Amino acid sequence: MVLGKLTVEEALKRHTFQHAKVLTGVNGLNRVINWCHILEVKDIDLFINGGELILTTGIGLLDSDNQRNYVETLIKKQTAGLCIELGSFMHEIPRNLLSLAEQQNYPIIIFEKTVRFIDITQDIHSLLINRHHQNMLDLDRLSQNFNKLSLQPNGILKILQELSLYFQSPCFFITSNEKYYYPTNQGETEAAIRELINNHSNEPKTLSTFCLNNKSFSVNAVQVFEQVWGYLLIETSKFPSSELTALMLDRASIALSHILLRNRTIEERKQSDEAELIHSLLNMENLESNQLKNILPMYCFSHSFRLICWPLLEDEQVNSSKGEEFKLYLLTLLRPFFNKLGFHPIISFRHQELIVMIYMNLSKEKKVNWQQITDKISKLTETYFPAQTFFGISSIHQEPIKARTAYEEAKQIILLKQKKLIDSHTYEQIGIYHLVLPLLKTNIIKAYIDVHLGKVIDYDRVNNSELLKTLTIYLDCNGNKKEASERLFIVRQTLYHRIEKLEGILGPDFMHSSNRLAIEVAIKAFSLEEDEMYVKDQLIADAK
Numbered sequence: 001m002v003l004g005k006l007t008v009e010e011a012l013k014r015h016t017f018q019h020a021k022v023l024t025g026v027n028g029l030n031r032v033i034n035w036c037h038i039l040e041v042k043d044i045d046l047f048i049n050g051g052e053l054i055l056t057t058g059i060g061l062l063d064s065d066n067q068r069n070y071v072e073t074l075i076k077k078q079t080a081g082l083c084i085e086l087g088s089f090m091h092e093i094p095r096n097l098l099s100l101a102e103q104q105n106y107p108i109i110i111f112e113k114t115v116r117f118i119d120i121t122q123d124i125h126s127l128l129i130n131r132h133h134q135n136m137l138d139l140d141r142l143s144q145n146f147n148k149l150s151l152q153p154n155g156i157l158k159i160l161q162e163l164s165l166y167f168q169s170p171c172f173f174i175t176s177n178e179k180y181y182y183p184t185n186q187g188e189t190e191a192a193i194r195e196l197i198n199n200h201s202n203e204p205k206t207l208s209t210f211c212l213n214n215k216s217f218s219v220n221a222v223q224v225f226e227q228v229w230g231y232l233l234i235e236t237s238k239f240p241s242s243e244l245t246a247l248m249l250d251r252a253s254i255a256l257s258h259i260l261l262r263n264r265t266i267e268e269r270k271q272s273d274e275a276e277l278i279h280s281l282l283n284m285e286n287l288e289s290n291q292l293k294n295i296l297p298m299y300c301f302s303h304s305f306r307l308i309c310w311p312l313l314e315d316e317q318v319n320s321s322k323g324e325e326f327k328l329y330l331l332t333l334l335r336p337f338f339n340k341l342g343f344h345p346i347i348s349f350r351h352q353e354l355i356v357m358i359y360m361n362l363s364k365e366k367k368v369n370w371q372q373i374t375d376k377i378s379k380l381t382e383t384y385f386p387a388q389t390f391f392g393i394s395s396i397h398q399e400p401i402k403a404r405t406a407y408e409e410a411k412q413i414i415l416l417k418q419k420k421l422i423d424s425h426t427y428e429q430i431g432i433y434h435l436v437l438p439l440l441k442t443n444i445i446k447a448y449i450d451v452h453l454g455k456v457i458d459y460d461r462v463n464n465s466e467l468l469k470t471l472t473i474y475l476d477c478n479g480n481k482k483e484a485s486e487r488l489f490i491v492r493q494t495l496y497h498r499i500e501k502l503e504g505i506l507g508p509d510f511m512h513s514s515n516r517l518a519i520e521v522a523i524k525a526f527s528l529e530e531d532e533m534y535v536k537d538q539l540i541a542d543a544k
Helices: 065-076 095-103 118-151 155-167 187-199 244-270 272-282 289-295 321-340 370-384 399-420 431-437 443-465 467-476 481-488 491-505 513-529 531-539
Strands: 020-024 034-039 052-056 081-085 108-111 171-175 179-182 208-212 213-226 227-235 304-311 346-350 353-360
Touching: 020 052, 020 095, 034 443, 052 118, 065 095, 095 108, 108 187, 118 244, 118 399, 155 171, 155 179, 155 227, 155 244, 179 187, 187 208, 187 227, 187 346, 227 244, 244 321, 272 346, 272 353, 272 399, 304 399, 304 467, 304 491, 321 346, 321 353, 353 399, 399 431, 431 443, 431 513, 443 467, 443 491, 443 513, 467 481, 467 491, 467 513
Parallel strands: 034 052, 052 081, 081 108
Antiparallel strands: 020 108, 171 179, 171 227, 208 213, 213 227, 304 353, 346 353
């Protein structure tokens, strides 16, 4: 059984207090004693921190003008109580002091016989130290038990039972889809706690204590990879929540996180068939409908999906033992992340990429705020892919066989972001590139670029000039010459000269709306077409 804080009431039962008499503050005898202190001075502010049981012969109370201030200071500093030995300096306690203490439920205790303060302090301090030592031994013992139980079948419930028996109080462990509690008659309380936690879903980790149905609880978030996977709670109505309670919950939470991580690891290994199926879909292999239904969960045939792709750097790839550890780390991180957002994820690694297909009911998909979703994915990427900031999200698709199309869309997003042509993450937001990108697989785009930009490109090549760059920025600035010259870091007269050259090559009406639109499309196409190797390897997506 846990050894709680030492109270004034408990101290009065010690043999050193056998001649003590309580004059005031009977309702305050539950005050906690942190230390025992002999105080025989008038100016006491600098000598107390709070929680002390004060022992005095009353020498500090001889000054009648200072008596009330003396007691008020002890109360304000939240000391545990005042013990006065009568006889040497004081023969009785003034009524006004007794009245003040009684109003504040502050214990004033007197010794009508001479006592040895040294015996009292030694007894109280020994008791406090022994309790602390015993609590630390209990903490160490239970920590070892928690770790052992975490390796046993049904370890979560066994850990709760161990914690509950120690504190003699109900314990609960709640995750998004599982619930555990001990004793077994706490079902209604568990349901009420779950509802309360769900109501704090915006900032759940800030919960540490709360009251529910006239019962108090201490709560500790169980985290894996800095994500909250569940909550461990203990009812503290029968004992005050303390540092020991927090330490016990923390040790138990660590053991629970080990169980959750191990279970998730096993689940991820079982789901390798899903990953292999994605690989087959992306490789354009012929898969029969029955084969898909045997492997994919049923929601894949009634839900829409998007595909998210991250390119992985060399040290993040999964073709080594170190890479396998990183792969498992990402799997156990990403699945609860997307589950929390309301998606069903299917995760796969292929070559230098991480691919996630996220499924959601189509009716719910229309209500999703994708700006908020992409912001959260961006934050996740920055945190766990510190060297990699690019990812692409496809448009919505209905059938699993469309995974290849979705993959190419996500890859196109990555291409555009790497070349700093767009800021968005989703395929619906790439604008004119919906038209340009498919043409990169044909020879049509080269002819189009040649018609609208060929002469400018040739002029730059022969004269080692920057007309194409000037044209691009001039169009970006909507023809604002001052802004364009500043962005080009040239004087305005030089810009005028270059614009004259462009008018000579493209015609004086190249800024008219139809001509300008054609030229802008050609510039965007050229910025992609010049990187032929990337187009070949990434957009055609060779699936060797």
